Amino acid sequence: MRIALGVLEADAGEVRWDGRPLDFEARRRVGYMPEERGLYPRMTVADQLEYLARLHGLSPADARRSVDAWIERLGVAARRDDEVLKLSLGNQQRVQLAAALVHDPDVLILDEPFSGLDPVAVDVMSDVLREKCDSGVPVVFSSHQLDLVERLCDRIGIIREGRMVAVGTVDELRAGAPTRIEVHAPAAPDGWADALPGVTTLQHRDGRTLVELGDGTDDQQLLAAALATGLVHEFARRPPSLAELFRHAVSEETTG
């Protein structure tokens, strides 16, 4: 992200936007929220945002209008004349987001925007991001809150040791992961599915068994085996959560 914003030199490769290298002029159309939050501690919220808006080329009147609109939207309007250092961390973060949005950017790049936010602020922030995205502004953000990522994002990239190890929509990422099925067969004995080819039992407790199917393994064969043990109350595919996909993607690389 810092390379995209020109704050860091790239070791290799190129940053492009709309097919053209993201140069200095194009970067001015990016809204950026650095991971290490950065605001002048002794400037008031409104002055600060107005200054940043003007640096991005807004006229004084436009800057003021935009500042008023965003602090209202992000719920920090009451603190507009307070110095940033007097704000709570959560409010500082809202101001930081306002700083990224205040010049009506064409692209948003946010480094860990959700870290340290309370649930209400998380909702405000996700609404704003979703809305920006719906209005055609690409939003790129990094996060470790994978449930949020899963809920919000259209495309996800998983980075391990500086390399992108998986990219795609949640479904695409899932497609690459092995199928998991949970079977609820109360009468099934321990290890009932172990003999089946391509099936690995992950967990077996209280009659519930979670298995992983290898590539090309027939799930009907598993169902038949389950029925053979007695009653089957449930037989369902369990899509892996993003957290599991993440673990999988990361461990695959480590072992492979």
Add this chain to the structure above:
Amino acid sequence: MSSWPTIRLVAAREVRVRLASRATRIGTALLVAAVVALIVVISLISGGGSADKVAFTQETSALAQPLQASAEALGEDVETSTVPDAAAGEQQMRDGKLDALVTGTAEQPRVVVEEELDDTLRAVLTGVVRQQALDRQVQALGGDPAQVNREVASVRLEVTALEPRDAESDERLVIGIIVGILIYIALLTFGQTVAQGVVEEKTSRVVELLLATIRPWQLMAGKVLGIGLVGLGQLILLIAAGVITGAATGELTLPASVAAGTVAWAIAWYLMGYFLYALLFAAAGALVSRQEDVGSATMPLMMLIIVPYVIGISVLPSDPDNQLVAVLSLIPLFAPTLMPIREAMGEAAAWELVLATGLTLATAALLVRATGRVYVNAVLRTGARVRLREALQRG
């Protein structure tokens, strides 16, 4: 957006922040007060203050005119008045309207004062009374007092000075010292402010946000320019306070062209000195990431300002044309504090001023490149102190 509007925005923010800061306002107020107080004190010590007010009763009023005349001859300012009687005069004195009251008779005058008689006034009064007595004696011996006085007055003491002193040299020395102090304080204060401003942006990480939008050199230029403008405003305010106080107390007697020249050079040297040092202070600030480290990073620069100034201020008053100081005042980093003192004292030759200005500007041009590179290379590197050599390497 081209560079200039960006630089102007950055500079405008600096000006706004500095003007809003209590430290700047209190500091400026204290300096103005100090300049005014210094000139008033000098004026009081040199005795060029208000006129001595002397009142005479009807009986002694004949002494008033001769007192005026002889006080004027000595360059003393005396105001005389007549009171109806001694009691009225004493009342005026208690009200603080009189310095001395002459009662008794013209032949046997008595002087009433509140506490004690001022030495100069005593000498003048004594002279007048003795002159009167002498006149009477001359008259008693059958001579013409006026003729005797003319004869006496025609005898003069001829003085030949081998190295005649400039009549204004004391005044010029004082002006030189004041100008020197002001520029010295301005360089230290505003140089340090630049370094702290750079570090503030590093510590708060706001620099990362800014540099995603504007180029590092624009940020550096705007900061240096903005703080420099605040410093210039403060210096002009201080000079104005000094000139007005000097004129009001009658201490400033230099010809207007000389005074204007000194003010113009003082401002020019502040500007050159400030930009020279501000570049260095900005680069030094960029090397560190914590306010606590600013002091050690800028120490060498502080010494470059302090040492020549201390040498100059301790040598020049007693030895205005000292050769060492004359040479030092040509060296770019020392010139901004030393040259304006020498100029104000009337010791700097035109060629020296031109040479020092040329050398300083050339150095500034070189420093723009070097300090710009250090700043750009170091300003985004937070954490440990960046080594100067690394920062100087081409990015």
